[in-house]
Amino acid sequence: MANKFYVTTPIYYVNDKPHLGSAYTTLAADVLARYHRHLGEDVWFLTGTAEHGDKIAGSAAKAGQEVQAFVDEMSAKFSVAWDSLNIEPDDFIRTTEPRHVAAVIKFFNKLKASGQVYKGIYEGLYCTPHEAFLKETDLVDGVCPDHKIAPERVAENNWFFKLSDYAEPLRQLIESNELVIAPAGRRNEVLAFLSRGLEDISISRPRAKFAIPLPWDETQKIYVWMDELFNYCSAIGYGVDDEKFRHYWPADLHLMGKDIIKFHCVIWPALLLAIGERPPKQVFAHGFFTVNGQKMSKTLGNVIDPVELAADYGVDAVRFFLLSEFAFGADGDISVERFKERYNSHLANGLGNVVSRVLTLVEKYRDQVSTPESDTLATATAEVWANYHAAMAELQFDAAIGEIWRLLSLADGYVEAHKPWELAKNNPAKLGTVLATLVEILRQVGWLLYPIMPATA
Numbered sequence: 001m002a003n004k005f006y007v008t009t010p011i012y013y014v015n016d017k018p019h020l021g022s023a024y025t026t027l028a029a030d031v032l033a034r035y036h037r038h039l040g041e042d043v044w045f046l047t048g049t050a051e052h053g054d055k056i057a058g059s060a061a062k063a064g065q066e067v068q069a070f071v072d073e074m075s076a077k078f079s080v081a082w083d084s085l086n087i088e089p090d091d092f093i094r095t096t097e098p099r100h101v102a103a104v105i106k107f108f109n110k111l112k113a114s115g116q117v118y119k120g121i122y123e124g125l126y127c128t129p130h131e132a133f134l135k136e137t138d139l140v141d142g143v144c145p146d147h148k149i150a151p152e153r154v155a156e157n158n159w160f161f162k163l164s165d166y167a168e169p170l171r172q173l174i175e176s177n178e179l180v181i182a183p184a185g186r187r188n189e190v191l192a193f194l195s196r197g198l199e200d201i202s203i204s205r206p207r208a209k210f211a212i213p214l215p216w217d218e219t220q221k222i223y224v225w226m227d228e229l230f231n232y233c234s235a236i237g238y239g240v241d242d243e244k245f246r247h248y249w250p251a252d253l254h255l256m257g258k259d260i261i262k263f264h265c266v267i268w269p270a271l272l273l274a275i276g277e278r279p280p281k282q283v284f285a286h287g288f289f290t291v292n293g294q295k296m297s298k299t300l301g302n303v304i305d306p307v308e309l310a311a312d313y314g315v316d317a318v319r320f321f322l323l324s325e326f327a328f329g330a331d332g333d334i335s336v337e338r339f340k341e342r343y344n345s346h347l348a349n350g351l352g353n354v355v356s357r358v359l360t361l362v363e364k365y366r367d368q369v370s371t372p373e374s375d376t377l378a379t380a381t382a383e384v385w386a387n388y389h390a391a392m393a394e395l396q397f398d399a400a401i402g403e404i405w406r407l408l409s410l411a412d413g414y415v416e417a418h419k420p421w422e423l424a425k426n427n428p429a430k431l432g433t434v435l436a437t438l439v440e441i442l443r444q445v446g447w448l449l450y451p452i453m454p455a456t457a
């Protein structure tokens, strides 16, 4: 039976429209899904939207809309954006869907039955835009460094999950690579965090308005992050379609930005262990963008909208640029100027030139095209293929792209070395082989390019 490959993105908050950050994660997932499908694997690619929380209810109120209507409209913007970037998920989960809500309730009942939850009082600093409690040490000059506002001090009844019992089991999972965390720097960060010990976490909120009710205590709602994490299971039929769930779980890869790895590498696997499920096989966190050295922000007016860029330059050009400009996993800087430069140097000149050069020759001498020079070709391309697969396995898209361009310059060099226009005069048999070899190289370029630039390929 074919290998299965279950890949996910975070589910995005619907209080804002999709932007470059969410597009980046979702694009990477699409590239991997296409690559694994292309290898004949049984792929399931999930994305979606996170729609609960008072922040979202607040955005709806601000927009003068009823919450459900607001989240319907905003969630649709994500589907449309992914469509316009030629991103094709197999499923799109929304946390307000009945299928998700029902699965979360089953999950919470199971968690309660595990004996890992208890009632207590929580006192702390709550940052509403974060939908999270912060520690004193998280604050900078008394305010949340991300949202620039002072958190609220609250004391409330909460239900807690005994996360503190899981530091050691989690450490073992990570050190044995049963749960792979990549890149290595993120893995070290999580291990360092675990070595300081874990505190129990609160999993319910008495004051939340727009959230799933806690099944056993009507004064409480489920903490949105707990509801959101469970999307990875609810979407593949947890508690409803056991066959599908058993087939795809555990997830092969959770992709995300580096901002949310603690949720995914600590809380999520611990919750799964508590209900007797396997943790995901791998969590990979990518970096963040700056634009011309500055954080992307509406106030600075330097926001790059991937959908607009795609409308102007073509979808594949944007896909290529986002994944080739810097290593996936690192932080990186981008700019529209560099996008244009790369467009010219790599797409118009690199790819475009080689392809049109070969096709012009083939058209001119089409009756002569025979069979490729297989030996030369095999040795020359073997390394490209090996490096490409290795790069894809490590999610090093820039390196994988580099290998495709190596193949293109190989084709270019081959044309220069054999001068088909001269062979046409003195060696038609050789011309046939040379042209067929070039066509075969382009076919391989097409294969390798497909996950990244599907339409072009």
Ligand code: MSP
Binding pocket: 009, 010, 011, 012, 013, 020, 021, 022, 024, 025, 050, 228, 229, 230, 231, 255, 256, 257, 258, 259, 260, 287, 288, 289
């Ligand atoms: N709803 C939670 C995720 C729950 S997953 C069970 C959430 N949503 S979010 O809308 O804030 O999206 C977070 C993700 O969007 C990041 O992890 C990352 O994948 C992507 N990005 C959002 N902003 C980003 C940048 N500025 N740069 C790169 N990626 C970022 O957190």
